[in-house]
Amino acid sequence: MQLDDLDFADDLALLSQTQQQMQEKTTSVASTSAAVGLNIHKGKSKILRYNKTCTNPVLLDGEALKHVKTFTYLAIIIDEHDGSDEDVNEWIGKAREAVLQLKYIWTSKQPTPNSEFSIQM
Incomplete structure (x- = not known):
C-alpha cells in the first residue's frame, strides 16, 4: 500500500516518489480546488525533497514553489536528509x-x- 498524502484540517502534505508525480499531484489538487472556489496559497506551499537530487521546480499556476530544507507538519520537524x-x-x-x-x-x-x-x- 502506498501513502499518497497526509491531511489534517486545512493542511495537505503530498507524498511522491518522483518530481513528475509531485507536479501531477500539485496540478490536480490546484485544479480540483479551483473548481470548488478554493485557492492554494503559493506563499505557504513548499517543497521538501527527501534524499533526492532532482532540482526541477514544481510549478503552481506557472510559479515555482519554494524548496525548503526543513518543515514542520503537525508539530513534527522533518528535514531533507534525516527525516x-x-x-x-x-x-x-x-x-x-x-x-x-x-x-x-x-x-x-x-x-x-x-x-x-x-x-x-
Whole structure:
C-alpha cells in the first residue's frame, strides 16, 4: 500500500516518489480546488525533497514553489536528509531532562505531602 498524502484540517502534505508525480499531484489538487472556489496559497506551499537530487521546480499556476530544507507538519520537524530524526532527538532530550528532575524527587530523604512538582515536555 502506498501513502499518497497526509491531511489534517486545512493542511495537505503530498507524498511522491518522483518530481513528475509531485507536479501531477500539485496540478490536480490546484485544479480540483479551483473548481470548488478554493485557492492554494503559493506563499505557504513548499517543497521538501527527501534524499533526492532532482532540482526541477514544481510549478503552481506557472510559479515555482519554494524548496525548503526543513518543515514542520503537525508539530513534527522533518528535514531533507534525516527525516524526523532531529525532532525525535529533541523529544528524547526533553524526556531525559524530565527523568533527571524526577530522580531528585525519588531519592529525596524528605519529600512532604505538600510538595508540588511540575514536569513539562
